Amino acid sequence: MECNNYVGSQREVLERLSRNGKAASLFWNVNAVRRLSFARDGQLISSEEPWEEADFGDDPEVAAALDGLDFGDWRHTNAKGITAVTRFTGRVLPEDDLTTAIQDMYQ
Numbered sequence: 339m340e341c342n343n344y345v346g347s348q349r350e351v352l353e354r355l356s357r358n359g360k361a362a363s364l365f366w367n368v369n370a371v372r373r374l375s376f377a378r379d380g381q382l383i384s385s386e387e388p389w390e391e392a393d394f395g396d397d398p399e400v401a402a403a404l405d406g407l408d409f410g411d412w413r414h415t416n417a418k419g420i421t422a423v424t425r426f427t428g429r430v431l432p433e434d435d436l437t438t439a440i441q442d443m444y445q
Contacts, residue, residue, distance in 0.1 A: 344373070349385070352377035362403075362426045364388075364419035374419050376400050376426055388419055399426060 345351055347365035355361035356377035365373040375385035376397070383400055386392040390410030394400050403426035407418040424430055 347373045347375055347385070349382050352382055352385075353380050356380055360399075360427050362423040364416065364423050366416055366419075372415065372419060374422060376403070388415065388422075402426075 344365040344367075346355075347363045352361050352363060352375055357380040359378070361377045363373070363375045365371075365375075372387055373385060374388040374392075374394075376383045376394070376399075378399070383397050384394040386394055388409045390408075392409060394404060403422045407422060409415065409418060
């Protein structure tokens with residue numbers, strides 16, 4: 339989670355973060371612009387706006403992360419994107435950490 343100009347969604351950053359495994363990012367802003375990105379072993383796999391027509395390619399791990407998530411339905415789009423990030427990376431952000439980070443951003 340960041341509040342610094344979507345740095346974590348940039349190709350160079352995702353590639354560095356994934357050099358020893360996997361990294362993923364869901365970026366969104368106040369204009370409802372979103373970017374869902376996946377990287378592995380220092381390479382960006384895909385990065386798209388998560389809408390119904392988005393083509394994330396044919397990587398099996400990305401496909402598994404997106405399985406069953408309906409981005410054609412605009413409801414809960416951020417939750418769906420975070421679900422995809424969690425599935426792809428195999429990491430869960432603890433609720434307390436998320437709550438604290440969100441509160442810190444708005445104080």
